[in-house]
Amino acid sequence: MSKAISSFELTLKSRSRHQTLTSWLYGELRSAILDGRLAPGTRLPSSRDFASQYELSRGTVVSVLERLQVEGYVTSRVGFGTWVNRVEAPRPSRQTTTTPAYVRRVVSTYKPPQSWIDRAFVGGIRPFRIGVPAISEFPSEVWGRIAADRGRNFRSWLKKEADRRGYRPLREAIAEYLRTSRGVRCTEEQVVITSGIQQGLDLLARLLLKKGDPIWMEDPGYFGARIAFENVGARMVAVPVNEDGLSVSAGMKMCPDARGAYVTPAHQFPLGVTMSLERRMALLRWASRAGAFVIEDDYDSEYRFEGPPVPALQSLDNHSSVIFIGSFSKTMFPALRVGYVVLPEPLVDFFLGLRYRTDFRNSSFDQAVLCDFIADGHLARHLRRMRSLYAERLTTLMEGAEQYLDGLLEISNVRAGLYTIGYLKNGMTSRQAEKLATAQGVEVLGVDRCTLRRSDPNALLLGFGGFDGPAIRQGLIRLAKALS
Numbered sequence: 001m002s003k004a005i006s007s008f009e010l011t012l013k014s015r016s017r018h019q020t021l022t023s024w025l026y027g028e029l030r031s032a033i034l035d036g037r038l039a040p041g042t043r044l045p046s047s048r049d050f051a052s053q054y055e056l057s058r059g060t061v062v063s064v065l066e067r068l069q070v071e072g073y074v075t076s077r078v079g080f081g082t083w084v085n086r087v088e089a090p091r092p093s094r095q096t097t098t099t100p101a102y103v104r105r106v107v108s109t110y111k112p113p114q115s116w117i118d119r120a121f122v123g124g125i126r127p128f129r130i131g132v133p134a135i136s137e138f139p140s141e142v143w144g145r146i147a148a149d150r151g152r153n154f155r156s157w158l159k160k161e162a163d164r165r166g167y168r169p170l171r172e173a174i175a176e177y178l179r180t181s182r183g184v185r186c187t188e189e190q191v192v193i194t195s196g197i198q199q200g201l202d203l204l205a206r207l208l209l210k211k212g213d214p215i216w217m218e219d220p221g222y223f224g225a226r227i228a229f230e231n232v233g234a235r236m237v238a239v240p241v242n243e244d245g246l247s248v249s250a251g252m253k254m255c256p257d258a259r260g261a262y263v264t265p266a267h268q269f270p271l272g273v274t275m276s277l278e279r280r281m282a283l284l285r286w287a288s289r290a291g292a293f294v295i296e297d298d299y300d301s302e303y304r305f306e307g308p309p310v311p312a313l314q315s316l317d318n319h320s321s322v323i324f325i326g327s328f329s330k331t332m333f334p335a336l337r338v339g340y341v342v343l344p345e346p347l348v349d350f351f352l353g354l355r356y357r358t359d360f361r362n363s364s365f366d367q368a369v370l371c372d373f374i375a376d377g378h379l380a381r382h383l384r385r386m387r388s389l390y391a392e393r394l395t396t397l398m399e400g401a402e403q404y405l406d407g408l409l410e411i412s413n414v415r416a417g418l419y420t421i422g423y424l425k426n427g428m429t430s431r432q433a434e435k436l437a438t439a440q441g442v443e444v445l446g447v448d449r450c451t452l453r454r455s456d457p458n459a460l461l462l463g464f465g466g467f468d469g470p471a472i473r474q475g476l477i478r479l480a481k482a483l484s
């Protein structure tokens with residue numbers, strides 16, 4: 001049991017006129033122990049320190065501690081001090097367990113977003129959960145060293161960090177990376193740091209859309225984007241996706257005057273296809289004619305295992321139609337919660353206004369550590385390593401699927417990203433297959449969860465990034481059992 005000295009001053013209620021000092025102190029300490037404010041194992045300050053902290057005589061403190069010891073609330077040993085025992089708290093009376101009306105109101109009226117993936121991502125991480133990079137391969141010692149340096153020297157840099165767009169050196173590093181590796185046309189002034197892509201989407205939805213405004217959504221498409229657009233009451237126009245990406249001609253037939261479109265051109269979520277150049281040009285032509293925006297979600301383009309990298313859609317845009325969003329969730333780790341939005345210059349201040357009203361800005365510390373990690377070349381090194389590791393894992397998955405899932409599930413031949421899509425060949429619906437896989441301890445996502453109007457694609461998403469060869473093979477064997 002930990003014997004940490006309670007380093008926080010315990011708040012004691014003021015003494016009523018009729019109470020003696022001793023009975024007041026006894027009552028306060030006893031209730032702090034019973035309601036857990038003084039946790040089991042906490043070491044109390046010495047009677048001398050305690051007395052001076054609360055302006056009491058030492059005799060009062062000693063007599064109270066003696067009584068608490070006799071009753072079993074604390075243990076004192078000469079030379080070791082006094083610490084709190086584990087004490088069973090009496091059951092709270094009925095009155096205190098009644099849920100307040102405001103809580104009941106929230107509970108009874110709460111509506112989860114329609115596109116909420118309710119069952120996915122519960123419990124421990126297991127194959128083939130999507131969105132999980134190889135956390136155990138992350139150079140955590142390097143990260144820790146940089147964090148320690150930044151932490152030790154925070155006085156020298158923290159004060160200078162006043163830009164609401166985010167830590168300037170980090171924005172410079174991101175802008176340079178995007179210009180070089182993604183062909184994005186931007187300066188660091190257009191880059192705003194967000195808490196991941198999801199916050200970028202939330203703020204963009206609030207900035208660009210009003211209730212009832214139509215927006216083209218890929219069908220099937222990313223549920224996180226749908227949540228953001230649903231939140232503002234936008235009208236989702238379900239535009240079909242085929243092997244060339246979003247069908248611009250279908251979108252123009254369905255709703256030519258939509259306010260904008262949300263797309264994942266580099267690696268369509270969830271089908272994995274890359275948007276063809278023809279479609280890209282058609283989308284940009286439509287956007288500039290309609291005065292519409294295009295949100296380009298570039299969530300995992302760093303991972304392409306064959307063919308040349310595909311430049312961003314934004315690199316082809318001459319009319320400031322495209323708003324580019326990206327994230328370090330896949331290149332670093334998702335818990336970092338750092339992403340970015342590249343906005344047309346005239347929108348930056350308005351976007352920041354909304355951001356300011358939400359949570360002011362990101363943690364400067366995380367940004368500074370990330371910035372050094374990039375500047376010292378660690379991100380580029382990590383990415384190179386991860387690219388070959390993920391390519392290997394994908395190969396293991398594809399070969400294993402041929403061996404174990406022949407006639408049950410056909411894995412797509414797209415070699416990109418951290419997940420892949422498998423088409424069911426056994427006549428099951430996506431949901432049936434998902435359920436049976438769950439029962440076998442395998443986590444796959446039915447692609448029907450990503451559809452808007454389109455019928456069930458009879459397919460599953462399999463994340464492979466976070467799992468080594470043996471885990472992938474084990475998962476495939478279980479999946480084969482589920483699908484047989």
Ligand SMILES: Cc1ncc(COP(=O)(O)O)c(C=O)c1O
Pocket residue numbers: 130131195196197198199222224264269297299326327328329334338339
């Ligand atoms: C298409 C897409 N966009 C965005 C994200 C999430 O990004 P972030 O973690 O930065 O919010 C994901 C996560 O898997 C995704 O699949």
